[in-house]
Amino acid sequence: WFFPNSSAIPPSLRNTTHVFWDAFSNFTGCHHGQNVDGLFRIKKYFQRFGYIPETYTGNFTDDFDDILKNAVELYQKNFRLNVTGELDALTIKHIVVPRCGNPDVVNGTSLMHNGRRKTFEVNFSPGGKVPRLHTVKH
């Protein structure tokens, strides 16, 4: 579907939402210790984006267990949400925003928080010669 601009999108398509992911709003307020019908779907979502390791190959249960709590906390940390470990309204609202299909966490390394930064310190050597560049990689 390509449109020159959004007003060219047929009214019937304009405000379709993502039915599958919108169903996640039913989990608003869920927290550790609960058992909620369909909660396994949200575990599959978190595994899709790397928040639950691929090593969990079994069938997910509907229990709000430690696996899910850890995934929610890391997700909230990555997206600078309040780290509650619960599926609060803000977290659910963020989950259903359209996104890139690439994971945020790969091989256990959170691609959004490995803190990799390079900073350059320029130390001018005495006598004003060519500045020496130091790179400090964290």
Next chain:
Amino acid sequence: YTLFPGEPRWPRDRRDLTYAFDPRNPLTDEVKGVFARAFGRWSEVTALNFTNIESFTTSDITIGFYTGDHGDGEPFDGVLGTLAHAFSPPSGKFHLDADENWVVSGDLDSFLSVTAAVDLESVAVHEIGHLLGLGHSSVEESIMYPTITTGKRKVDLTSDDVEGIQYLYGANPNFNGTSPPAATTRERDTGSFG
């Protein structure tokens, strides 16, 4: 910015990269022009060049629009949700969800009333970052931030994006860090520094 584990990047002898579209996708020149602009945003700031060729089987980067399960183990999911994905170097695979309402002109105004309109160039610039080796960024304004709200257009690289890509490939000698060089007057520095 972040990188994929192992910091994969295109090798030094392959900095003139080619890209092609899946011949099964009937794309107009306008749509192809969106991708050319998106590639141009990255080549303006680093020592990479991108050329569109016809041959889908020999190009470095292959671009296709597909629906649902398209054979790479990462099925698309209909309107909204996941919009596209791309693989780290040297894979070159770039897949977009054909079920989305892709807006190609990027006009912002009438976007706001339409919740299911997705700006094609914004998604293309992001996914090209992955094709070149960038992971997701926690800087919300950056191109490499994982989510994009519908009706939003985000195509300009931020310093976070530029820092990441220049860490991988160095800077474009003509890029002075503020306004990208005019593509038509690009020349290579032949001074004593080479």
